[in-house]
Amino acid sequence: MEKVGENVVKFFIQEFGNVYFNIQKYSTTISEEHRFIYYFDAEGRFMGGFFDGVSYRRGLDNRLMKKFFDSDKFKVKVFVDKDEKVKVIEDVLQRVEKIKKALSNFESVDEDLLLRLDDILKWNYENLERDGFKFFSIYKPVSILPPDQYLSLVLQPAEGCSWNKCTFCSFYQDRKFRIKSPDEFREHIKKVKEFFGRAIGLRKSIFLGDANALIIPQKRLIELIKIIHEEFPISQSKDDFDYVFDGIYSFLDIFGAERKSIAEYIELKNLQVKRIYIGLETGDPELFKYLNKPGSPDECVEVVETIKNAGINVGIIVLAGAGGKSFYEKHIKNTVETILKMPLSDGDIVYISPLVLDEAKEYVKIMDEIGSQILNKFELREQINEIKNGLKNLITRGVKITLYDIQEFIY
Ligand SMILES: C[S@@+](CC[C@H](N)C(=O)[O-])C[C@H]1O[C@@H](n2cnc3c(N)ncnc32)[C@H](O)[C@@H]1O
Ligand code: SF4
Structure with missing residues:
Protein backbone atom coordinates (compact mmCIF):
# COMPACT_ATOMS: atom_id res chain seq x y z
CA MET A 1 0.00 0.00 0.00
CA GLU A 2 1.18 3.50 -0.76
CA LYS A 3 -0.34 6.79 0.39
CA VAL A 4 -0.45 9.01 -2.71
CA GLY A 5 -2.60 11.93 -1.55
CA GLU A 6 -4.28 13.27 1.55
CA ASN A 7 -7.13 10.77 1.33
CA VAL A 8 -5.85 8.57 -1.47
CA VAL A 9 -4.15 5.20 -1.13
CA LYS A 10 -2.85 2.93 -3.88
CA PHE A 11 -2.58 -0.86 -3.95
CA PHE A 12 -1.07 -2.96 -6.72
CA ILE A 13 -3.47 -5.85 -7.36
CA GLN A 14 -2.39 -8.42 -9.95
CA GLU A 15 -5.74 -8.67 -11.76
CA PHE A 16 -6.42 -4.90 -11.85
CA GLY A 17 -3.03 -3.14 -11.78
CA ASN A 18 -2.78 -0.03 -9.60
CA VAL A 19 -6.03 0.50 -7.72
CA TYR A 20 -6.56 3.93 -6.10
CA PHE A 21 -9.05 4.53 -3.28
CA ASN A 22 -10.10 8.11 -2.66
CA ILE A 23 -11.90 8.13 0.68
CA GLN A 24 -13.69 11.43 1.21
CA LYS A 25 -16.02 12.11 4.12
CA TYR A 26 -19.13 11.77 1.95
CA SER A 27 -17.96 9.73 -1.03
CA THR A 28 -15.64 6.94 -2.11
CA THR A 29 -13.98 6.73 -5.51
CA ILE A 30 -12.17 3.64 -6.79
CA SER A 31 -9.94 3.88 -9.84
CA GLU A 32 -8.33 0.98 -11.69
CA GLU A 33 -5.27 2.42 -13.44
CA HIS A 34 -7.40 5.60 -14.04
CA ARG A 35 -9.16 3.68 -16.84
CA PHE A 36 -12.12 2.34 -14.88
CA ILE A 37 -13.30 4.77 -12.26
CA TYR A 38 -16.44 4.36 -10.17
CA TYR A 39 -17.79 6.35 -7.27
CA PHE A 40 -20.23 5.88 -4.41
CA ASP A 41 -21.92 8.08 -1.84
CA ALA A 42 -21.17 7.78 1.88
CA GLU A 43 -23.96 5.21 2.32
CA GLY A 44 -22.30 3.07 -0.37
CA ARG A 45 -24.76 3.67 -3.23
CA PHE A 46 -23.18 3.46 -6.70
CA MET A 47 -23.42 6.97 -8.19
CA GLY A 48 -21.52 6.65 -11.47
CA GLY A 49 -18.23 6.08 -13.17
CA PHE A 50 -16.02 6.25 -16.24
CA PHE A 51 -15.42 3.07 -18.18
CA ASP A 52 -12.90 3.39 -20.99
CA GLY A 53 -14.28 6.57 -22.61
CA VAL A 54 -17.95 6.03 -21.65
CA SER A 55 -19.29 7.74 -18.58
CA TYR A 56 -22.31 6.67 -16.52
CA ARG A 57 -24.30 8.56 -13.90
CA ARG A 58 -26.91 6.92 -11.72
CA GLY A 59 -29.77 9.03 -10.41
CA LEU A 60 -31.33 8.63 -6.98
CA ASP A 61 -34.37 7.29 -8.84
CA ASN A 62 -32.07 4.50 -10.13
CA ARG A 63 -32.08 5.60 -13.76
CA LEU A 64 -28.68 5.32 -15.42
CA MET A 65 -27.42 7.88 -17.94
CA LYS A 66 -24.65 7.08 -20.39
CA LYS A 67 -22.54 9.77 -22.07
CA PHE A 68 -20.08 9.48 -24.95
CA PHE A 69 -18.99 11.43 -28.06
CA ASP A 70 -20.38 10.75 -31.56
CA SER A 71 -18.25 10.78 -34.74
CA ASP A 72 -18.78 14.59 -35.11
CA LYS A 73 -17.48 15.01 -31.53
CA PHE A 74 -20.93 15.98 -30.21
CA LYS A 75 -21.76 14.63 -26.77
CA VAL A 76 -24.49 11.95 -26.77
CA LYS A 77 -26.52 11.34 -23.60
CA VAL A 78 -29.00 8.49 -23.24
CA PHE A 79 -30.78 6.68 -20.45
CA VAL A 80 -29.80 3.03 -20.74
CA ASP A 81 -32.35 0.20 -20.68
CA LYS A 82 -32.77 -2.12 -17.72
CA ASP A 83 -30.49 -4.87 -19.12
CA GLU A 84 -27.57 -2.50 -19.55
CA LYS A 85 -28.21 -0.94 -16.15
CA VAL A 86 -28.16 -4.33 -14.40
CA LYS A 87 -25.01 -5.28 -16.30
CA VAL A 88 -23.14 -2.07 -15.36
CA ILE A 89 -24.13 -2.20 -11.69
CA GLU A 90 -23.38 -5.91 -11.31
CA ASP A 91 -20.04 -5.49 -13.07
CA VAL A 92 -19.03 -2.68 -10.70
CA LEU A 93 -20.04 -4.69 -7.64
CA GLN A 94 -18.15 -7.77 -8.85
CA ARG A 95 -15.05 -5.62 -9.30
CA VAL A 96 -15.41 -4.23 -5.77
CA GLU A 97 -15.90 -7.74 -4.40
CA LYS A 98 -12.74 -9.02 -6.12
CA ILE A 99 -10.76 -5.98 -5.00
CA LYS A 100 -11.92 -6.47 -1.42
CA LYS A 101 -10.84 -10.10 -1.53
CA ALA A 102 -7.44 -9.13 -2.92
CA LEU A 103 -6.98 -6.60 -0.10
CA SER A 104 -7.06 -9.45 2.43
CA ASN A 105 -3.55 -10.35 1.17
CA PHE A 106 -2.20 -6.99 2.34
CA GLU A 107 -1.09 -6.43 5.92
CA SER A 108 -2.02 -2.86 6.73
CA VAL A 109 -5.38 -2.04 5.20
CA ASP A 110 -7.18 0.86 6.78
CA GLU A 111 -10.28 -0.25 8.70
CA ASP A 112 -12.25 2.69 7.30
CA LEU A 113 -11.57 1.53 3.72
CA LEU A 114 -12.81 -1.99 4.48
CA LEU A 115 -15.98 -0.59 6.09
CA ARG A 116 -16.62 1.54 3.01
CA LEU A 117 -16.28 -1.51 0.76
CA ASP A 118 -18.73 -3.43 2.98
CA ASP A 119 -21.23 -0.57 2.66
CA ILE A 120 -20.84 -0.53 -1.12
CA LEU A 121 -21.43 -4.28 -1.37
CA LYS A 122 -24.76 -3.98 0.48
CA TRP A 123 -26.24 -2.08 -2.50
CA ASN A 124 -26.91 -4.77 -5.09
CA TYR A 125 -29.19 -4.02 -8.05
CA GLU A 126 -32.42 -4.99 -6.23
CA ASN A 127 -31.58 -2.74 -3.27
CA LEU A 128 -30.78 0.19 -5.54
CA GLU A 129 -34.04 -0.37 -7.44
CA ARG A 130 -35.98 -0.44 -4.15
CA ASP A 131 -34.20 2.75 -3.12
CA GLY A 132 -35.38 4.36 -6.39
CA PHE A 133 -39.00 3.53 -5.49
CA LYS A 134 -38.45 4.99 -2.03
CA PHE A 135 -37.16 8.17 -3.65
CA PHE A 136 -40.49 8.52 -5.48
CA SER A 137 -42.42 8.09 -2.25
CA ILE A 138 -40.68 11.25 -0.98
C1 LIG B 1 -37.72 24.92 -14.86
S1 LIG B 1 -37.46 25.82 -16.26
C2 LIG B 1 -37.38 27.55 -15.87
C3 LIG B 1 -37.65 28.13 -14.58
C4 LIG B 1 -38.84 29.00 -14.49
N1 LIG B 1 -40.01 28.20 -14.36
C5 LIG B 1 -38.97 29.91 -15.68
O1 LIG B 1 -39.77 29.62 -16.54
O2 LIG B 1 -38.27 30.92 -15.71
C6 LIG B 1 -35.78 25.69 -16.61
C7 LIG B 1 -35.33 26.00 -18.01
O3 LIG B 1 -35.31 24.82 -18.77
C8 LIG B 1 -35.23 25.18 -20.12
N2 LIG B 1 -36.08 24.32 -20.95
C9 LIG B 1 -37.36 23.97 -20.76
N3 LIG B 1 -37.80 23.20 -21.79
C10 LIG B 1 -36.77 23.09 -22.64
C11 LIG B 1 -36.58 22.43 -23.89
N4 LIG B 1 -37.56 21.78 -24.49
N5 LIG B 1 -35.36 22.50 -24.47
C12 LIG B 1 -34.34 23.17 -23.89
N6 LIG B 1 -34.47 23.82 -22.72
C13 LIG B 1 -35.66 23.80 -22.10
C14 LIG B 1 -35.70 26.61 -20.26
O4 LIG B 1 -34.63 27.43 -20.69
C15 LIG B 1 -36.13 26.94 -18.85
O5 LIG B 1 -35.89 28.28 -18.52
S1 SF4 C 1 -42.84 28.75 -16.42
FE1 SF4 C 1 -43.31 26.57 -16.16
S2 SF4 C 1 -43.85 25.89 -18.20
FE2 SF4 C 1 -42.71 27.81 -18.42
S3 SF4 C 1 -40.53 27.25 -18.63
FE3 SF4 C 1 -40.89 27.63 -16.49
S4 SF4 C 1 -41.35 25.59 -15.73
FE4 SF4 C 1 -41.64 25.45 -17.89
Whole structure:
Protein backbone atom coordinates (compact mmCIF):
# COMPACT_ATOMS: atom_id res chain seq x y z
CA MET A 1 0.00 0.00 0.00
CA GLU A 2 1.18 3.50 -0.76
CA LYS A 3 -0.34 6.79 0.39
CA VAL A 4 -0.45 9.01 -2.71
CA GLY A 5 -2.60 11.93 -1.55
CA GLU A 6 -4.28 13.27 1.55
CA ASN A 7 -7.13 10.77 1.33
CA VAL A 8 -5.85 8.57 -1.47
CA VAL A 9 -4.15 5.20 -1.13
CA LYS A 10 -2.85 2.93 -3.88
CA PHE A 11 -2.58 -0.86 -3.95
CA PHE A 12 -1.07 -2.96 -6.72
CA ILE A 13 -3.47 -5.85 -7.36
CA GLN A 14 -2.39 -8.42 -9.95
CA GLU A 15 -5.74 -8.67 -11.76
CA PHE A 16 -6.42 -4.90 -11.85
CA GLY A 17 -3.03 -3.14 -11.78
CA ASN A 18 -2.78 -0.03 -9.60
CA VAL A 19 -6.03 0.50 -7.72
CA TYR A 20 -6.56 3.93 -6.10
CA PHE A 21 -9.05 4.53 -3.28
CA ASN A 22 -10.10 8.11 -2.66
CA ILE A 23 -11.90 8.13 0.68
CA GLN A 24 -13.69 11.43 1.21
CA LYS A 25 -16.02 12.11 4.12
CA TYR A 26 -19.13 11.77 1.95
CA SER A 27 -17.96 9.73 -1.03
CA THR A 28 -15.64 6.94 -2.11
CA THR A 29 -13.98 6.73 -5.51
CA ILE A 30 -12.17 3.64 -6.79
CA SER A 31 -9.94 3.88 -9.84
CA GLU A 32 -8.33 0.98 -11.69
CA GLU A 33 -5.27 2.42 -13.44
CA HIS A 34 -7.40 5.60 -14.04
CA ARG A 35 -9.16 3.68 -16.84
CA PHE A 36 -12.12 2.34 -14.88
CA ILE A 37 -13.30 4.77 -12.26
CA TYR A 38 -16.44 4.36 -10.17
CA TYR A 39 -17.79 6.35 -7.27
CA PHE A 40 -20.23 5.88 -4.41
CA ASP A 41 -21.92 8.08 -1.84
CA ALA A 42 -21.17 7.78 1.88
CA GLU A 43 -23.96 5.21 2.32
CA GLY A 44 -22.30 3.07 -0.37
CA ARG A 45 -24.76 3.67 -3.23
CA PHE A 46 -23.18 3.46 -6.70
CA MET A 47 -23.42 6.97 -8.19
CA GLY A 48 -21.52 6.65 -11.47
CA GLY A 49 -18.23 6.08 -13.17
CA PHE A 50 -16.02 6.25 -16.24
CA PHE A 51 -15.42 3.07 -18.18
CA ASP A 52 -12.90 3.39 -20.99
CA GLY A 53 -14.28 6.57 -22.61
CA VAL A 54 -17.95 6.03 -21.65
CA SER A 55 -19.29 7.74 -18.58
CA TYR A 56 -22.31 6.67 -16.52
CA ARG A 57 -24.30 8.56 -13.90
CA ARG A 58 -26.91 6.92 -11.72
CA GLY A 59 -29.77 9.03 -10.41
CA LEU A 60 -31.33 8.63 -6.98
CA ASP A 61 -34.37 7.29 -8.84
CA ASN A 62 -32.07 4.50 -10.13
CA ARG A 63 -32.08 5.60 -13.76
CA LEU A 64 -28.68 5.32 -15.42
CA MET A 65 -27.42 7.88 -17.94
CA LYS A 66 -24.65 7.08 -20.39
CA LYS A 67 -22.54 9.77 -22.07
CA PHE A 68 -20.08 9.48 -24.95
CA PHE A 69 -18.99 11.43 -28.06
CA ASP A 70 -20.38 10.75 -31.56
CA SER A 71 -18.25 10.78 -34.74
CA ASP A 72 -18.78 14.59 -35.11
CA LYS A 73 -17.48 15.01 -31.53
CA PHE A 74 -20.93 15.98 -30.21
CA LYS A 75 -21.76 14.63 -26.77
CA VAL A 76 -24.49 11.95 -26.77
CA LYS A 77 -26.52 11.34 -23.60
CA VAL A 78 -29.00 8.49 -23.24
CA PHE A 79 -30.78 6.68 -20.45
CA VAL A 80 -29.80 3.03 -20.74
CA ASP A 81 -32.35 0.20 -20.68
CA LYS A 82 -32.77 -2.12 -17.72
CA ASP A 83 -30.49 -4.87 -19.12
CA GLU A 84 -27.57 -2.50 -19.55
CA LYS A 85 -28.21 -0.94 -16.15
CA VAL A 86 -28.16 -4.33 -14.40
CA LYS A 87 -25.01 -5.28 -16.30
CA VAL A 88 -23.14 -2.07 -15.36
CA ILE A 89 -24.13 -2.20 -11.69
CA GLU A 90 -23.38 -5.91 -11.31
CA ASP A 91 -20.04 -5.49 -13.07
CA VAL A 92 -19.03 -2.68 -10.70
CA LEU A 93 -20.04 -4.69 -7.64
CA GLN A 94 -18.15 -7.77 -8.85
CA ARG A 95 -15.05 -5.62 -9.30
CA VAL A 96 -15.41 -4.23 -5.77
CA GLU A 97 -15.90 -7.74 -4.40
CA LYS A 98 -12.74 -9.02 -6.12
CA ILE A 99 -10.76 -5.98 -5.00
CA LYS A 100 -11.92 -6.47 -1.42
CA LYS A 101 -10.84 -10.10 -1.53
CA ALA A 102 -7.44 -9.13 -2.92
CA LEU A 103 -6.98 -6.60 -0.10
CA SER A 104 -7.06 -9.45 2.43
CA ASN A 105 -3.55 -10.35 1.17
CA PHE A 106 -2.20 -6.99 2.34
CA GLU A 107 -1.09 -6.43 5.92
CA SER A 108 -2.02 -2.86 6.73
CA VAL A 109 -5.38 -2.04 5.20
CA ASP A 110 -7.18 0.86 6.78
CA GLU A 111 -10.28 -0.25 8.70
CA ASP A 112 -12.25 2.69 7.30
CA LEU A 113 -11.57 1.53 3.72
CA LEU A 114 -12.81 -1.99 4.48
CA LEU A 115 -15.98 -0.59 6.09
CA ARG A 116 -16.62 1.54 3.01
CA LEU A 117 -16.28 -1.51 0.76
CA ASP A 118 -18.73 -3.43 2.98
CA ASP A 119 -21.23 -0.57 2.66
CA ILE A 120 -20.84 -0.53 -1.12
CA LEU A 121 -21.43 -4.28 -1.37
CA LYS A 122 -24.76 -3.98 0.48
CA TRP A 123 -26.24 -2.08 -2.50
CA ASN A 124 -26.91 -4.77 -5.09
CA TYR A 125 -29.19 -4.02 -8.05
CA GLU A 126 -32.42 -4.99 -6.23
CA ASN A 127 -31.58 -2.74 -3.27
CA LEU A 128 -30.78 0.19 -5.54
CA GLU A 129 -34.04 -0.37 -7.44
CA ARG A 130 -35.98 -0.44 -4.15
CA ASP A 131 -34.20 2.75 -3.12
CA GLY A 132 -35.38 4.36 -6.39
CA PHE A 133 -39.00 3.53 -5.49
CA LYS A 134 -38.45 4.99 -2.03
CA PHE A 135 -37.16 8.17 -3.65
CA PHE A 136 -40.49 8.52 -5.48
CA SER A 137 -42.42 8.09 -2.25
CA ILE A 138 -40.68 11.25 -0.98
CA TYR A 139 -40.21 13.33 -4.11
CA LYS A 140 -42.10 14.24 -7.23
CA PRO A 141 -39.57 13.70 -10.07
CA VAL A 142 -36.79 16.29 -9.96
CA SER A 143 -37.26 17.31 -13.61
CA ILE A 144 -34.45 19.83 -13.97
CA LEU A 145 -31.93 21.87 -11.98
CA PRO A 146 -29.50 24.56 -13.11
CA PRO A 147 -26.11 22.88 -13.75
CA ASP A 148 -24.41 24.58 -10.77
CA GLN A 149 -27.11 23.03 -8.55
CA TYR A 150 -26.79 19.37 -9.64
CA LEU A 151 -25.25 18.64 -6.26
CA SER A 152 -27.86 20.48 -4.22
CA LEU A 153 -30.26 18.95 -1.76
CA VAL A 154 -33.65 19.42 -3.38
CA LEU A 155 -36.58 20.15 -1.09
CA GLN A 156 -40.04 20.51 -2.56
CA PRO A 157 -42.04 23.17 -0.64
CA ALA A 158 -44.09 23.36 -3.85
CA GLU A 159 -44.73 20.84 -6.59
CA GLY A 160 -45.05 21.55 -10.31
CA CYS A 161 -45.25 24.81 -12.22
CA SER A 162 -47.91 27.44 -11.47
CA TRP A 163 -47.99 28.38 -15.17
CA ASN A 164 -47.19 25.14 -17.03
CA LYS A 165 -48.12 26.62 -20.42
CA CYS A 166 -44.83 27.54 -22.11
CA THR A 167 -45.00 25.90 -25.53
CA PHE A 168 -41.48 24.40 -25.38
CA CYS A 169 -41.53 23.04 -21.81
CA SER A 170 -42.95 19.73 -20.63
CA PHE A 171 -41.05 19.38 -17.35
CA TYR A 172 -44.00 19.55 -14.98
CA GLN A 173 -46.96 18.46 -17.07
CA ASP A 174 -47.27 15.28 -15.02
CA ARG A 175 -48.33 17.15 -11.86
CA LYS A 176 -50.56 19.89 -10.52
CA PHE A 177 -49.03 22.97 -8.92
CA ARG A 178 -49.46 22.92 -5.17
CA ILE A 179 -47.83 24.41 -2.11
CA LYS A 180 -47.14 22.29 0.97
CA SER A 181 -48.38 23.23 4.42
CA PRO A 182 -45.70 23.76 7.10
CA ASP A 183 -46.55 20.37 8.67
CA GLU A 184 -46.38 18.55 5.37
CA PHE A 185 -43.09 20.28 4.56
CA ARG A 186 -41.59 19.24 7.93
CA GLU A 187 -42.64 15.65 7.21
CA HIS A 188 -41.09 15.90 3.72
CA ILE A 189 -37.77 17.10 5.25
CA LYS A 190 -37.81 14.29 7.80
CA LYS A 191 -38.16 11.70 5.03
CA VAL A 192 -35.51 13.42 2.89
CA LYS A 193 -33.04 13.22 5.80
CA GLU A 194 -33.78 9.53 6.37
CA PHE A 195 -33.42 8.81 2.66
CA PHE A 196 -30.03 10.48 2.19
CA GLY A 197 -28.54 9.27 5.47
CA ARG A 198 -24.84 10.12 5.82
CA ALA A 199 -24.69 10.94 2.09
CA ILE A 200 -26.54 14.20 2.73
CA GLY A 201 -23.17 15.84 3.48
CA LEU A 202 -22.21 15.45 -0.18
CA ARG A 203 -24.86 18.04 -1.06
CA LYS A 204 -23.65 21.63 -1.31
CA SER A 205 -26.77 23.78 -1.08
CA ILE A 206 -30.56 23.69 -0.79
CA PHE A 207 -32.63 23.97 -3.97
CA LEU A 208 -36.32 24.78 -3.59
CA GLY A 209 -38.43 22.71 -5.97
CA ASP A 210 -40.16 22.71 -8.29
CA ALA A 211 -40.41 25.17 -11.21
CA ASN A 212 -40.97 28.45 -9.42
CA ALA A 213 -41.08 27.95 -5.66
CA LEU A 214 -40.55 31.68 -5.13
CA ILE A 215 -44.09 32.28 -6.36
CA ILE A 216 -45.25 30.98 -2.98
CA PRO A 217 -46.92 33.93 -1.20
CA GLN A 218 -44.26 35.67 0.88
CA LYS A 219 -45.73 34.91 4.32
CA ARG A 220 -45.91 31.16 3.65
CA LEU A 221 -42.57 31.16 1.84
CA ILE A 222 -40.82 32.75 4.84
CA GLU A 223 -42.50 30.23 7.13
CA LEU A 224 -41.24 27.34 4.96
CA ILE A 225 -37.71 28.74 4.62
CA LYS A 226 -37.54 29.20 8.42
CA ILE A 227 -38.32 25.49 8.78
CA ILE A 228 -35.33 24.75 6.53
CA HIS A 229 -33.14 26.87 8.84
CA GLU A 230 -34.43 24.94 11.87
CA GLU A 231 -33.60 21.63 10.20
CA PHE A 232 -30.26 22.37 8.47
CA PRO A 233 -27.15 24.52 8.88
CA ILE A 234 -27.29 27.14 6.12
CA SER A 235 -24.18 29.29 5.58
CA GLN A 236 -22.99 28.70 9.15
CA SER A 237 -22.27 25.63 11.22
CA LYS A 238 -24.72 24.22 13.70
CA ASP A 239 -24.31 21.81 16.61
CA ASP A 240 -24.80 18.13 15.73
CA PHE A 241 -24.11 18.70 12.01
CA ASP A 242 -20.77 18.01 10.35
CA TYR A 243 -21.75 19.76 7.11
CA VAL A 244 -22.98 23.21 6.09
CA PHE A 245 -25.04 24.17 3.04
CA ASP A 246 -23.83 27.27 1.25
CA GLY A 247 -27.27 28.82 0.75
CA ILE A 248 -30.75 28.47 -0.73
CA TYR A 249 -31.48 28.59 -4.47
CA SER A 250 -34.64 28.52 -6.58
CA PHE A 251 -36.20 29.01 -10.01
CA LEU A 252 -38.65 31.81 -10.61
CA ASP A 253 -40.69 32.59 -13.70
CA ILE A 254 -40.94 36.19 -14.84
CA PHE A 255 -44.63 36.38 -14.02
CA GLY A 256 -44.07 35.38 -10.39
CA ALA A 257 -41.05 37.59 -10.06
CA GLU A 258 -43.13 40.66 -10.84
CA ARG A 259 -45.08 40.19 -7.69
CA LYS A 260 -42.38 40.47 -5.03
CA SER A 261 -41.15 43.85 -3.82
CA ILE A 262 -37.53 44.71 -3.16
CA ALA A 263 -38.27 44.56 0.60
CA GLU A 264 -39.50 40.99 0.16
CA TYR A 265 -36.37 40.02 -1.79
CA ILE A 266 -34.21 41.57 0.94
CA GLU A 267 -36.09 39.41 3.44
CA LEU A 268 -35.18 36.38 1.30
CA LYS A 269 -31.56 37.47 1.04
CA ASN A 270 -31.43 37.72 4.84
CA LEU A 271 -32.64 34.13 4.93
CA GLN A 272 -29.67 33.08 2.77
CA VAL A 273 -31.38 32.94 -0.64
CA LYS A 274 -28.27 33.28 -2.81
CA ARG A 275 -29.26 32.95 -6.44
CA ILE A 276 -32.56 32.97 -8.34
CA TYR A 277 -32.79 31.37 -11.80
CA ILE A 278 -35.10 32.94 -14.37
CA GLY A 279 -35.87 31.64 -17.86
CA LEU A 280 -35.67 34.69 -20.15
CA GLU A 281 -35.42 32.28 -23.13
CA THR A 282 -35.31 35.10 -25.70
CA GLY A 283 -35.07 38.86 -25.80
CA ASP A 284 -37.16 38.98 -28.96
CA PRO A 285 -40.72 40.10 -28.01
CA GLU A 286 -42.39 38.37 -30.99
CA LEU A 287 -40.66 35.05 -30.37
CA PHE A 288 -41.32 35.42 -26.64
CA LYS A 289 -45.06 35.37 -27.44
CA TYR A 290 -44.70 32.16 -29.48
CA LEU A 291 -43.00 30.60 -26.49
CA ASN A 292 -46.00 31.65 -24.38
CA LYS A 293 -43.86 32.65 -21.40
CA PRO A 294 -45.58 34.81 -18.83
CA GLY A 295 -44.31 38.42 -18.80
CA SER A 296 -42.01 39.96 -21.42
CA PRO A 297 -38.26 40.47 -21.97
CA ASP A 298 -38.54 44.04 -20.60
CA GLU A 299 -40.28 42.80 -17.47
CA CYS A 300 -37.50 40.27 -17.04
CA VAL A 301 -34.95 43.10 -17.02
CA GLU A 302 -37.00 44.95 -14.36
CA VAL A 303 -37.28 41.85 -12.21
CA VAL A 304 -33.54 41.21 -12.45
CA GLU A 305 -32.90 44.81 -11.38
CA THR A 306 -35.09 44.34 -8.30
CA ILE A 307 -33.48 41.04 -7.34
CA LYS A 308 -29.95 42.39 -7.85
CA ASN A 309 -30.75 45.56 -5.88
CA ALA A 310 -31.78 43.30 -3.02
CA GLY A 311 -28.30 41.74 -3.14
CA ILE A 312 -29.30 38.36 -4.59
CA ASN A 313 -27.50 36.85 -7.59
CA VAL A 314 -29.34 35.69 -10.72
CA GLY A 315 -29.04 32.89 -13.26
CA ILE A 316 -30.54 33.91 -16.62
CA ILE A 317 -31.51 31.06 -18.94
CA VAL A 318 -31.61 31.52 -22.72
CA LEU A 319 -33.09 29.02 -25.16
CA ALA A 320 -30.68 28.48 -28.07
CA GLY A 321 -32.37 27.46 -31.31
CA ALA A 322 -35.69 29.06 -30.31
CA GLY A 323 -37.63 30.37 -33.30
CA GLY A 324 -35.63 28.28 -35.76
CA LYS A 325 -34.24 29.79 -38.98
CA SER A 326 -36.83 32.62 -39.27
CA PHE A 327 -35.70 34.10 -35.96
CA TYR A 328 -32.01 33.13 -36.17
CA GLU A 329 -30.59 36.70 -36.27
CA LYS A 330 -33.34 38.48 -34.30
CA HIS A 331 -33.10 35.95 -31.45
CA ILE A 332 -29.36 36.48 -31.11
CA LYS A 333 -29.48 40.28 -31.41
CA ASN A 334 -32.43 40.91 -29.07
CA THR A 335 -31.35 38.34 -26.51
CA VAL A 336 -27.85 39.81 -26.28
CA GLU A 337 -29.28 43.36 -26.06
CA THR A 338 -31.78 42.37 -23.35
CA ILE A 339 -29.16 40.66 -21.22
CA LEU A 340 -26.76 43.58 -21.61
CA LYS A 341 -29.48 45.85 -20.11
CA MET A 342 -29.37 43.78 -16.90
CA PRO A 343 -27.07 44.92 -14.07
CA LEU A 344 -25.20 41.62 -13.99
CA SER A 345 -22.07 41.24 -11.88
CA ASP A 346 -19.84 38.80 -10.04
CA GLY A 347 -21.74 35.64 -9.06
CA ASP A 348 -24.37 35.91 -11.81
CA ILE A 349 -24.62 33.28 -14.51
CA VAL A 350 -26.00 33.30 -18.05
CA TYR A 351 -27.03 29.81 -19.10
CA ILE A 352 -27.61 28.85 -22.72
CA SER A 353 -29.98 25.92 -23.07
CA PRO A 354 -30.03 24.25 -26.52
CA LEU A 355 -33.68 23.64 -27.46
CA VAL A 356 -34.69 19.98 -27.19
CA LEU A 357 -37.58 19.40 -29.57
CA ASP A 358 -38.76 16.08 -28.12
CA GLU A 359 -39.83 18.04 -25.05
CA ALA A 360 -41.41 20.88 -27.01
CA LYS A 361 -44.48 19.47 -28.83
CA GLU A 362 -46.64 22.62 -28.80
CA TYR A 363 -43.70 24.76 -29.89
CA VAL A 364 -42.97 22.45 -32.87
CA LYS A 365 -46.61 22.81 -34.03
CA ILE A 366 -46.38 26.61 -33.90
CA MET A 367 -43.08 26.69 -35.80
CA ASP A 368 -44.65 24.45 -38.48
CA GLU A 369 -47.57 26.86 -38.77
CA ILE A 370 -45.32 29.89 -39.26
CA GLY A 371 -43.02 27.88 -41.55
CA SER A 372 -39.81 28.30 -39.57
CA GLN A 373 -37.34 25.43 -40.01
CA ILE A 374 -35.45 24.02 -37.08
CA LEU A 375 -31.70 24.57 -36.79
CA ASN A 376 -29.43 21.59 -37.41
CA LYS A 377 -26.80 20.78 -34.77
CA PHE A 378 -24.09 22.80 -36.55
CA GLU A 379 -26.32 25.90 -36.86
CA LEU A 380 -27.33 25.49 -33.24
CA ARG A 381 -23.67 25.39 -32.19
CA GLU A 382 -23.00 28.50 -34.27
CA GLN A 383 -25.91 30.35 -32.65
CA ILE A 384 -24.68 29.43 -29.18
CA ASN A 385 -21.23 30.77 -30.07
CA GLU A 386 -22.71 34.01 -31.42
CA ILE A 387 -24.74 34.59 -28.25
CA LYS A 388 -21.66 33.85 -26.13
CA ASN A 389 -19.62 36.20 -28.25
CA GLY A 390 -22.19 38.99 -27.90
CA LEU A 391 -22.04 38.64 -24.12
CA LYS A 392 -18.30 38.18 -23.73
CA ASN A 393 -17.73 41.58 -22.05
CA LEU A 394 -19.78 40.33 -19.11
CA ILE A 395 -17.02 37.87 -18.30
CA THR A 396 -14.73 40.72 -17.21
CA ARG A 397 -17.47 41.65 -14.68
CA GLY A 398 -17.28 38.16 -13.17
CA VAL A 399 -20.41 36.82 -14.92
CA LYS A 400 -20.21 33.19 -16.04
CA ILE A 401 -21.62 32.29 -19.47
CA THR A 402 -22.08 28.61 -19.88
CA LEU A 403 -24.14 25.78 -21.37
CA TYR A 404 -27.27 24.37 -19.74
CA ASP A 405 -27.91 21.02 -21.33
CA ILE A 406 -31.26 19.67 -20.15
CA GLN A 407 -30.44 16.26 -21.64
CA GLU A 408 -27.50 15.93 -19.31
CA PHE A 409 -29.54 16.32 -16.15
CA ILE A 410 -30.04 13.51 -13.70
CA TYR A 411 -30.59 13.93 -9.97
C1 LIG B 1 -37.72 24.92 -14.86
S1 LIG B 1 -37.46 25.82 -16.26
C2 LIG B 1 -37.38 27.55 -15.87
C3 LIG B 1 -37.65 28.13 -14.58
C4 LIG B 1 -38.84 29.00 -14.49
N1 LIG B 1 -40.01 28.20 -14.36
C5 LIG B 1 -38.97 29.91 -15.68
O1 LIG B 1 -39.77 29.62 -16.54
O2 LIG B 1 -38.27 30.92 -15.71
C6 LIG B 1 -35.78 25.69 -16.61
C7 LIG B 1 -35.33 26.00 -18.01
O3 LIG B 1 -35.31 24.82 -18.77
C8 LIG B 1 -35.23 25.18 -20.12
N2 LIG B 1 -36.08 24.32 -20.95
C9 LIG B 1 -37.36 23.97 -20.76
N3 LIG B 1 -37.80 23.20 -21.79
C10 LIG B 1 -36.77 23.09 -22.64
C11 LIG B 1 -36.58 22.43 -23.89
N4 LIG B 1 -37.56 21.78 -24.49
N5 LIG B 1 -35.36 22.50 -24.47
C12 LIG B 1 -34.34 23.17 -23.89
N6 LIG B 1 -34.47 23.82 -22.72
C13 LIG B 1 -35.66 23.80 -22.10
C14 LIG B 1 -35.70 26.61 -20.26
O4 LIG B 1 -34.63 27.43 -20.69
C15 LIG B 1 -36.13 26.94 -18.85
O5 LIG B 1 -35.89 28.28 -18.52
S1 SF4 C 1 -40.53 27.25 -18.63
FE1 SF4 C 1 -40.89 27.63 -16.49
S2 SF4 C 1 -42.84 28.75 -16.42
FE2 SF4 C 1 -42.71 27.81 -18.42
S3 SF4 C 1 -43.85 25.89 -18.20
FE3 SF4 C 1 -41.64 25.45 -17.89
S4 SF4 C 1 -41.35 25.59 -15.73
FE4 SF4 C 1 -43.31 26.57 -16.16
